[in-house]
Amino acid sequence: MLDSTESIYKGIKNAGINFIVSVPCVNLKKLLEKINNDSEITHVPVTREEEGLGICAGAYLAGKKIAILMQNSGLGNSINALTSLYELYSFPLIMIISHRGTKGEPIIGQVPMGKATPNLFEGLGIDYKRIEKIEKAEKAVSESWKKSESLKKPIALLFDINYW
Amino acid sequence: MERYDAIKEIAKNLTDELVIANIGFPSRELYEIKDRAENFYMLGSMGLASSIGLGLGLSQDKKVIVLDGDGSILMNLGSLVTIFNQNPSNFILIALDNSAYGSTGNQETYCKNTDLLKIAKSIGFKKAFNFKDIDFKEILSEDIEEPIFIHFKINPGNADVGIIDLTPDKIKNRFKEIVNK
Ligand SMILES: Cc1ncc(C[n+]2csc(CCOP(=O)(O)OP(=O)(O)O)c2C)c(N)n1
Numbered sequence: 563m564l565d566s567t568e569s570i571y572k573g574i575k576n577a578g579i580n581f582i583v584s585v586p587c588v589n590l591k592k593l594l595e596k597i598n599n600d601s602e603i604t605h606v607p608v609t610r611e612e613e614g615l616g617i618c619a620g621a622y623l624a625g626k627k628i629a630i631l632m633q634n635s636g637l638g639n640s641i642n643a644l645t646s647l648y649e650l651y652s653f654p655l656i657m658i659i660s661h662r663g664t665k666g667e668p669i670i671g672q673v674p675m676g677k678a679t680p681n682l683f684e685g686l687g688i689d690y691k692r693i694e695k696i697e698k699a700e701k702a703v704s705e706s707w708k709k710s711e712s713l714k715k716p717i718a719l720l721f722d723i724n725y726w
Numbered sequence: 727m728e729r730y731d732a733i734k735e736i737a738k739n740l741t742d743e744l745v746i747a748n749i750g751f752p753s754r755e756l757y758e759i760k761d762r763a764e765n766f767y768m769l770g771s772m773g774l775a776s777s778i779g780l781g782l783g784l785s786q787d788k789k790v791i792v793l794d795g796d797g798s799i800l801m802n803l804g805s806l807v808t809i810f811n812q813n814p815s816n817f818i819l820i821a822l823d824n825s826a827y828g829s830t831g832n833q834e835t836y837c838k839n840t841d842l843l844k845i846a847k848s849i850g851f852k853k854a855f856n857f858k859d860i861d862f863k864e865i866l867s868e869d870i871e872e873p874i875f876i877h878f879k880i881n882p883g884n885a886d887v888g889i890i891d892l893t894p895d896k897i898k899n900r901f902k903e904i905v906n907k
Binding site for chain 1: 746766768769770771773775777778779780781782784786802804805807808897898901906
């Protein structure tokens with residue numbers, strides 16, 4: 563049986579991602595543990611997603627393949643970095659996002675940002691993919707870095723609440 | 727002393743260090759004083775200069791110097807916590823503290839009453855200094871081992887310098903090239 567965490571992790575490895583910043587989401591718990599134990603990946607837990615995007619940008623300038631792991635609420639903490647840093651300098655980035663607040667969300671506090679998330683990506687002009695099925699995950703993540711590098715902008719992968 | 731002379735004082739000691747320069751006048755003044763491929767002029771994203779410097783420091787061996795402003799440090803105060811905990815061994819953060827949002831017209835910041843050096847020390851930085859108490863040249867020539875926080879108290883004031891006539895792509899590409907050489 564395919565495992566939700568394992569599928570994303572394999573994709574990360576296939577893509578060659580070797581520098582990751584994160585703010586936790588309960589759905590990312592196992593993935594964060596795997597990444598923390600992977601000696602090929604530098605993992606930097608951050609205090610705020612925007613800060614993490616700054617750190618990733620510095621790592622990219624030194625040749626790293628960069629990603630952020632976060633909850634979609636963190637997108638709200640990232641907007642200015644995505645525009646005034648990533649768009650301005652045409653930096654690539656993989657955003658692996660636990661998308662809360664969609665259908666079936668038990669916590670009401672997640673709902674407003676859950677709804678706003680796709681619209682925010684539309685407004686930012688950032689390509690995003692919603693992933694609900696485990697079978698789709700590994701391929702989507704594996705391909706993401708090359709795609710982001712050729713587009714010269716971030717790519718977001720939204721892992722739905724029903725994915726996990 | 728105003729920011730321009732402070733940056734001049736810093737820049738005269740530079741050799742191959744990588745410099746991340748804060749948004750607005752700090753970048754413009756550095757560009758005028760000593761433009762070099764090793765300078766990354768951060769033209770947007772106020773607050774993130776120290777974070778960019780941290781990511782860079784953790785990913786390669788050259789020394790990284792961040793020229794930050796007090797207002798920008800206040801905007802991303804968590805960065806100091808992350809820097810201390812990640813403990814990069816090639817990282818110097820210089821807080822050019824004019825206790826003002828200089829680039830937007832010198833509106834006062836809370837650094838008028840709140841001491842950034844005390845904050846850095848209480849976060850855990852063992853190497854946290856006043857610029858006037860150190861020999862900066864000597865610091866640059868030594869092995870660093872742990873992150874350094876330097877508090878450079880200055881007076882508000884922007885020099886009469888032009889804007890940076892390099893595209894963001896140009897700034898990025900020549901910087902990337904020299905970092906990865
Ligand atoms: C998110 C954001 N808020 C506000 C601004 C406007 N702004 C540009 S520079 C600046 C002041 C920065 O002050 P400081 O970091 O103390 O540096 P100084 O210019 O005094 O050297 C401000 C408020 C901005 N560019 N981005």
